[in-house]
Amino acid sequence: MIVSTLIQAILLSLIAIIVLHIAARWRRGELPTLQFLAWLAFWLTGAVAVLFPDSATDVARRLGVGRGVDLIIYFSLVALFYAIFRIFVRIERVGRDITTLTRLLAIEVRLREEREGASGPKVTQVDSGSTNL
Amino acid sequence: MVWTCAVIPAFGEASMIRAVIDDVRAHVTKVVVVDDGSEDDTAAEARRAGAVVLRHAVNRGQGAALATGVSYALMHGSSAIVTFDADGQHQGSDIPRLLEPVLAGTADVALGSRFLSPAPRIPPLRRLVLKGAVLFTRLATGLPLTDAHNGLRAFSREAAQKIGIRQDRMAHASEILSEIKRHGLRFVEVPVDVRYTAYSRTKGQGVLSALRILLDLWVGRGVK
Numbered sequence: 001m002i003v004s005t006l007i008q009a010i011l012l013s014l015i016a017i018i019v020l021h022i023a024a025r026w027r028r029g030e031l032p033t034l035q036f037l038a039w040l041a042f043w044l045t046g047a048v049a050v051l052f053p054d055s056a057t058d059v060a061r062r063l064g065v066g067r068g069v070d071l072i073i074y075f076s077l078v079a080l081f082y083a084i085f086r087i088f089v090r091i092e093r094v095g096r097d098i099t100t101l102t103r104l105l106a107i108e109v110r111l112r113e114e115r116e117g118a119s120g121p122k123v124t125q126v127d128s129g130s131t132n133l
Numbered sequence: 134m135v136w137t138c139a140v141i142p143a144f145g146e147a148s149m150i151r152a153v154i155d156d157v158r159a160h161v162t163k164v165v166v167v168d169d170g171s172e173d174d175t176a177a178e179a180r181r182a183g184a185v186v187l188r189h190a191v192n193r194g195q196g197a198a199l200a201t202g203v204s205y206a207l208m209h210g211s212s213a214i215v216t217f218d219a220d221g222q223h224q225g226s227d228i229p230r231l232l233e234p235v236l237a238g239t240a241d242v243a244l245g246s247r248f249l250s251p252a253p254r255i256p257p258l259r260r261l262v263l264k265g266a267v268l269f270t271r272l273a274t275g276l277p278l279t280d281a282h283n284g285l286r287a288f289s290r291e292a293a294q295k296i297g298i299r300q301d302r303m304a305h306a307s308e309i310l311s312e313i314k315r316h317g318l319r320f321v322e323v324p325v326d327v328r329y330t331a332y333s334r335t336k337g338q339g340v341l342s343a344l345r346i347l348l349d350l351w352v353g354r355g356v357k
Contacts, residue, residue, distance in 0.1 A: 089355035099197045106187040
């Protein structure tokens, strides 16, 4: 029996659920085909590593790394650093959009002040504290 | 008709802003203060001092505030734009020397340099960080500057239109330099006097901000 330990059963069940989940998203059109295939390859590789734990060690030895686990850790670190960079980029994009809106608002308010003139209605203060969001 | 504008981004400078505006007003046609979401009375004080005041509803950073001010100045037909800090480190008397080459058309950008000044008295750690910035700029852009992080500059209208400031925080200073390089703008460095007071020291940039700038520049490259 290839599933000889409880941890293998648990991990394979989780992977099966995840694969079904992303397959459903792909079927619904929420996930582009290329990304679906990439994720599928990723999780199937994981399933292979779970079913044949020594396979990772074989690959590792061939690459000159001590243990299979170390190999997985190295790849995971690279993937994680890249993912963190992408997250920073996404946050910065949101920040720049906020700045665009802030700038538009600042200039709009000023233009309105100029149109209404010095003798016009009281100047409105733009104050983030006045909105209870 | 030549119309010059000083853009002063300000955050929490209620105590300094009137003095700064008074120092600057004689040298430009209009003073534009961009209040970057200050919690104190910076905007009101600036209005009282007679400056045009734009107000960011939330704090976005000095780069963002500067870009807002430049945008406004260009909208209103400014021939030349001076960027000036609100913390009292810059001297208004340096403005004519910066505007001169820009208005004469011999340069597109005039960059203030504290290291060209006869007797710069700069705190040692700051000097180290600033020299590091000079080295970094030389490597990153190839521009042979003596001061790579000085907020006192003058732009011609055309230069201001070409330069895109997308970095919201302190990295905008480096971004402006790489934009100058990218557009092949003619620049000159002009000696300016940067005064370090106990007050301005509390607002200074340290090594940590330099690291933050590097991170922002790196992330900025991924945003394209």
